[in-house]
Amino acid sequence: MSFLDFRRAILNSLKSLRKNKSRSFLTMLGIIIGVASVILIMSLGAGAQSLILDQVEIFGANLISVTPGKSGKNEPPSSVMGITITTLTYEDYEAILNKSRVPDLTAVAAMANGNSSLSWRENSYDTTLAGATASYPDVYGGEIADGRFFNREEEKNLAKVVVLGSTVKQELFGDSDALGQKIKINKQFFEVIGVMKERGQVMFNDFDNQVFIPVRTAQKLILGINHLNFIAAKVDDSDKIPQAVDDLTALLRDRHDIGDQSGESDDFTVRNAAEAIDLLRTITDALKYFLAVMAALSLLVGGIGIMNIMFISVNERVREIGLRKAVGAKNSNIIWQFLLEAMVLTLVGGLIGILVGVLLSFLASVVVNFLGYSWAFRIPVLAILLAVVTSAAIGLIFGYYPARRASRLSPVEALSYE
Amino acid sequence: MLIHLKNLTKEYQTDDLVTPVLHDLSFDIEEGEFVSIMGPSGSGKSTLMHILGLLERPSSGSYKLNGHEVGSLDDDQLAAYRNKKIGFVFQAFNLLPRTTVLENVELPLFYSHDHHNARARAQKVLESVGLGHRLDYYTNQISGGEKQRVAIARALVNDPAVIFADEPTGNLDSKSGTQIMEILQQLNDDGRTVILVTHETDTAEHAKRIIQLKDGHIVSDQAIKHRRRAKDGELLK
Numbered sequence: 124m125s126f127l128d129f130r131r132a133i134l135n136s137l138k139s140l141r142k143n144k145s146r147s148f149l150t151m152l153g154i155i156i157g158v159a160s161v162i163l164i165m166s167l168g169a170g171a172q173s174l175i176l177d178q179v180e181i182f183g184a185n186l187i188s189v190t191p192g193k194s195g196k197n198e199p200p201s202s203v204m205g206i207t208i209t210t211l212t213y214e215d216y217e218a219i220l221n222k223s224r225v226p227d228l229t230a231v232a233a234m235a236n237g238n239s240s241l242s243w244r245e246n247s248y249d250t251t252l253a254g255a256t257a258s259y260p261d262v263y264g265g266e267i268a269d270g271r272f273f274n275r276e277e278e279k280n281l282a283k284v285v286v287l288g289s290t291v292k293q294e295l296f297g298d299s300d301a302l303g304q305k306i307k308i309n310k311q312f313f314e315v316i317g318v319m320k321e322r323g324q325v326m327f328n329d330f331d332n333q334v335f336i337p338v339r340t341a342q343k344l345i346l347g348i349n350h351l352n353f354i355a356a357k358v359d360d361s362d363k364i365p366q367a368v369d370d371l372t373a374l375l376r377d378r379h380d381i382g383d384q385s386g387e388s389d390d391f392t393v394r395n396a397a398e399a400i401d402l403l404r405t406i407t408d409a410l411k412y413f414l415a416v417m418a419a420l421s422l423l424v425g426g427i428g429i430m431n432i433m434f435i436s437v438n439e440r441v442r443e444i445g446l447r448k449a450v451g452a453k454n455s456n457i458i459w460q461f462l463l464e465a466m467v468l469t470l471v472g473g474l475i476g477i478l479v480g481v482l483l484s485f486l487a488s489v490v491v492n493f494l495g496y497s498w499a500f501r502i503p504v505l506a507i508l509l510a511v512v513t514s515a516a517i518g519l520i521f522g523y524y525p526a527r528r529a530s531r532l533s534p535v536e537a538l539s540y541e
Numbered sequence: 542m543l544i545h546l547k548n549l550t551k552e553y554q555t556d557d558l559v560t561p562v563l564h565d566l567s568f569d570i571e572e573g574e575f576v577s578i579m580g581p582s583g584s585g586k587s588t589l590m591h592i593l594g595l596l597e598r599p600s601s602g603s604y605k606l607n608g609h610e611v612g613s614l615d616d617d618q619l620a621a622y623r624n625k626k627i628g629f630v631f632q633a634f635n636l637l638p639r640t641t642v643l644e645n646v647e648l649p650l651f652y653s654h655d656h657h658n659a660r661a662r663a664q665k666v667l668e669s670v671g672l673g674h675r676l677d678y679y680t681n682q683i684s685g686g687e688k689q690r691v692a693i694a695r696a697l698v699n700d701p702a703v704i705f706a707d708e709p710t711g712n713l714d715s716k717s718g719t720q721i722m723e724i725l726q727q728l729n730d731d732g733r734t735v736i737l738v739t740h741e742t743d744t745a746e747h748a749k750r751i752i753q754l755k756d757g758h759i760v761s762d763q764a765i766k767h768r769r770r771a772k773d774g775e776l777l778k
Binding site (some may be wrong): 131142147290392443445446447448449450451453455456473534535538 | 591594596616617620621623624625629631633635637638639648649650651656699711762771
């Protein structure tokens with residue numbers, strides 16, 4: 124077919140679809156829904172993935188964590204399973220801090236966490252208690268709004284001082300000044316020496332809704348434990364991570380008298396954030412593509428709808444096909460007529476689906492941003508290309524059988540068809 | 542010689558049953574003739590027209606159109622011949638629904654890859670059948686007689702060698718029917734070959750020659766002594 128013929132045939136098929144507006148639309152609905160959901164899912168998947176990765180990366184990929192107990196590379200730490208393991212101690216932290224064995228670390232913090240009931244005058248509030256070392260801000264960041272963070276001296280001397288997260292400050296003190304006040308934590312008085320700036324959600328934790336006290340104080344006076352929940356260490360260059368991990372592992376094996384170098388007997392786990400990020404990326408990728416495949420299945424159903432309606436269309440137009448053949452239409456003309464109709468149907472449906480999908484993705488990003496997460500709205504170009512190609516292919520594949528049946532009708536039988 | 546038939550037969554085969562429809566037909570039709578093919582239903586006249594119009598292939602025998610043996614043409618070549626050489630007018634008009642008069646007449650030009658001035662040519666031939674004022678009407682907005690004139694215009698638009706009219710007045714009232722016969726006679730007067738298929742003697746007698754079929758055999762083939770002239774007077778000058 125020449126270009127002019129082709130153009131003419133496309134115009135004809137557009138016209139014939141316009142003649143059956145509501146039917147064309149209903150047929151396209153399957154394609155519209157399929158394409159829109161593919162785009163929505165790809166876009167939401169990309170957004171959710173970047174949200175998760177951003178949350179993890181906020182501390183930088185240069186973070187190394189040490190947790191008590193052994194766990195495999197891709198297993199969660201034991202503590203997640205609700206098992207308390209007491210193998211990591213403040214003395215381990217002190218040893219790591221003494222840089223002779225692990226020279227690459229720029230900052231190390233140790234944490235012992237629990238729950239606490241706070242009260243000030245008649246106000247009371249329950250929140251997370253973070254027993255931290257004075258080095259906490261060096262590792263995790265976070266700015267002081269008022270006052271100061273506790274120092275190493277206070278950490279060692281079991282000082283009863285507390286730094287409030289911004290939510291806690293509001294809950295206990297409202298607008299009145301908190302600095303210098305004594306609050307009760309689990310029935311013991313602590314002096315408020317600082318208030319943190321609002322930080323929002325980080326790594327899906329509310330950093331504003333917790334209080335910080337020196338880690339030793341937390342262990343001895345509040346929680347009554349001798350172990351740490353974890354140690355976090357930082358390097359200044361991701362290239363130094365493998366060496367630092369090895370050094371940390373060697374140091375802790377020495378300290379814990381573990382001769383086995385295979386890692387089988389370790390009673391601690393050293394991980395770095397980069398591994399966690401890779402793992403998360405793998406999981407979210409898999410999820411994203413799985414959902415996209417599910418959405419693509421609805422495209423297949425839409426394609427069957429197209430085939431159905433094209434068979435009906437051929438049956439309704441048998442006499443027209445006979446007439447077209449009588450005035451000189453070749454079999455290929457008839458095939459193209461119905462094939463183009465099916466393809467125009469799916470392509471128009473596909474384009475509408477793209478619009479709907481992009482619009483829904485945009486609305487989703489607005490809603491998520493409104494909820495306080497930073498969510499980048501991205502038009503998934505790959506998904507759009509995929510949707511256009513897929514819908515055209517569906518038109519071609521599912522339109523072919525009806526079109527071929529139409530082209531094979533004998534002109535005499537078609538002309539006399541009732 | 543436009544049409545040359547020699548020992549042409551047609552039979553239909555369904556399962557084990559062979560039904561012969563046309564038996565050993567031989568005749569010629571010259572350019573410029575106006576021939577009626579007549580016969581009762583079941584006589585094979587429609588099948589004969591379908592074969593002459595290249596809509597169907599004969600079972601055996603020879604059919605030469607314009608000197609070309611038609612039996613050796615493939616489907617695409619037959620389609621091209623129908624497009625260029627043959628115009629059809631059917632009893633049921635067979636116009637495209639929800640399409641304008643002009644677009645219906647343009648249709649054969651579309652299949653002849655001849656878009657040059659398609660609109661103007663379709664318009665001209667519509668004017669020649671007195672429908673210049675109906676160009677942009679939809680086919681469901683015009684009368685039966687007008688529909689058949691659109692069909693004639695469509696048959697004429699590619700300037701074919703022969704027009705086949707299959708019971709062209711069968712669905713029309715007598716006045717419209719007269720107009721259609723007048724147009725066909727006018728076309729023949731202008732030199733066009735017209736082949737009319739009908740079972741009505743009155744209609745058949747508008748031609749110059751009648752071939753009578755019965756049970757697939759030609760029972761008579763003769764010139765008409767007292768030819769009818771369709772006169773309406775308003776339609777054509």
